[in-house]
Structures are given as structure tokens and as C-alpha cells.
Amino acid sequence: MSELAQDFVKHLQTLAERNRGALAELRRSAGFAPGAYPPAYPHVERFVPTDSHAEDSFRRALYLTAALFAQLPKQQTGRSFAQAFGALWRQRDSASLEQRFVTLLDAEPETLPNYLRQAFSLLAAEQQGLDYAALLQDLARWLSSWQPQRYDGVSGRDLVRRNWARDFYRQSALLND
Numbered sequence: 011m012s013e014l015a016q017d018f019v020k021h022l023q024t025l026a027e028r029n030r031g032a033l034a035e036l037r038r039s040a041g042f043a044p045g046a047y048p049p050a051y052p053h054v055e056r057f058v059p060t061d062s063h064a065e066d067s068f069r070r071a072l073y074l075t076a077a078l079f080a081q082l083p084k085q086q087t088g089r090s091f092a093q094a095f096g097a098l099w100r101q102r103d104s105a106s107l108e109q110r111f112v113t114l115l116d117a118e119p120e121t122l123p124n125y126l127r128q129a130f131s132l133l134a135a136e137q138q139g140l141d142y143a144a145l146l147q148d149l150a151r152w153l154s155s156w157q158p159q160r161y162d163g164v165s166g167r168d169l170v171r172r173n174w175a176r177d178f179y180r181q182s183a184l185l186n187d
Contacts, residue, residue, distance in 0.1 A: 012143075012147065014057060014059075015143035015144075015146045015147055016143050017057070018057045018072065018075070018076075018142075018143070018146065019079075019085060019142045019143045019146070021053075021057070022036075022075075022076060022079045022080075022083070022085075022142065023083070023085060025053060026079075026083040032052075032053050033080045033083065034080070035047075035049045035050055035053065036050055036053060036054075036076045036077055036079070036080035037077065037080035037081060038050075039073065039076070039077045039080075040077035040078070040080070040081065040123075040127050043070075043123070044069075044070040044071070044072075044073035044074040044077070044123060044153075045064065045069055045070050045072075045073040047073075050073060050076065050077075053076065054072050054073055054076050057072055058072060065155075067119075067149075067150050067151075067153040067154035067155065067156075068150045070149075070153050071146055071147075071149035071150040071152075071153055072146065074123050074126070074149055074153075075142055075145055075146040075149060077123075077127075078126060078127070078130050078142075078145070079142050081127070081130045081131065081134055082130050082133050082134040082137075082138075082139070082140075084137055084138075084139030084140075085139060085140075085141070085142055086139030086140055086141060087141050087143075088141055089139065089140050089141050090140060090141060090144055090145075090148075090173070090174065090177045091126075091129075091140050091144075091145050091148070091174065092111075092173070092174035092175070092176075092177035092178040093140070093177045093178070093180075093181065094133055094138040094139065094140040095107070095111055095129055095132075095133065095138070095178060096111075096177060096178035096179065096180065096181030096182070097138060097181050098132060098133060098136055098138050099111065099178070099181060099182070100181045100182060100184065101136065107132070110125075110128065110129065110132075111129070111178055113125065114126070114129060115171050115174060115175060119152060119153045119154075119155070119167075122149075122152060122153070148170045148173075148174070151166035151167060151169065151170050152166070152167050152170050152171075154166060154167070
């Protein structure tokens with residue numbers, strides 16, 4: 011994990027403990043495109059790299075991560091979003107949760123925030139925590155308009171999709187063991 015991602019998550023945790031008003035502003039920012047809600051700027055912009063532009067994928071990932079954290083302020087290091095959602099699927103034994111997840115995996119960068127907000131509402135109901143630093147890095151890859159191919163022809167977005175699918179479906183293997 012990058013040091014910046016770790017520092018950002020620590021900042022969000024501090025806001026959750028000491029500044030509920032800031033957390034409410036970040037929660038409200040979920041209704042806007044990532045980075046388009048000015049009341050959230052004081053809580054996020056200090057972490058945006060100086061060479062970033064308004065539509066930079068890392069900047070948008072910071073804002074989306076902050077909005078999702080505000081919905082579910084429960085950090086659990088080492089547990090991906092897909093592991094948390096897979097655990098919820100396993101717990102509820104719900105085909106509709108699996109379908110939601112598959113639909114989310116197929117999302118384009120423009121629609122991903124909407125699907126994630128819905129998924130986080132479900133996670134929040136069961137207090138399923140996750141690793142927000144890992145989420146931030148995954149979202150930065152997914153939201154990037156520049157998708158270079160790796161040596162095996164896989165883009166960053168597709169790599170995140172594959173990793174999330176693996177993490178999600180491994181939860182069902184835990185159920186069957």
C-alpha cells in the first residue's frame with residue numbers, strides 16, 4: 011500500500027472519531043460525481059497530488075473512497091471490498107447479492123460509483139469492514155481513462171475486476187469447507 015493511501019485512511023478514521031460533521035459532508039458527497047461537491051474539498055484536497063487535474067483518476071478515487079468510508083467507517087486492514095461483499099453474500103445466501111456483484115464488475119468508470127454506493131449500503135447494514143487503502147488503489151486503477159496493457163494483455167481495470175471476482179468467490183469456498 012502506498013504511504014499516501016495509508017495516511018488518507020488514517021485521516022478518515024480521525025474524522026470519524028473527532029469530526030462527525032465532516033463525515034456527514036463526505037456522506038452527502040456520495041450524491042455527486044467524485045470530487046464535484048465543494049464542502050468535501052477541505053477533507054480530501056490536501057491528499058490530491060499537486061500535478062493532478064480535476065478528472066484525475068486518483069483524485070476521483072480519493073473522493074469516492076471518502077464518500078464510501080463515510081457510509082461505512084469501519085477499517086479492516088487486509089480485507090478487500092470483494093471479500094467483505096462476498097462474506098455478506100455467504101452470510102445471507104442471496105442470489106441477488108451475487109447478481110449485484112456481477113453487475114458491479116461489469117460497470118464502466120462513470121457508473122461504478124452508483125453501484126458501489128448501493129453495495130456499501132448493504133455492507134453498512136451488517137457492519138462489514140474492509141481495507142480502504144486497498145480500495146483507494148483499486149479505484150484509482152478502475153477509474154483511470156488510461157488503461158495500459160500488461161505483458162499478458164490485461165488492463166489495470168481488468169486486473170482489479172479479476173482480483174475482486176477471485177476474492178468474492180473464494181468466500182463461497184469458505185462456506186463449503
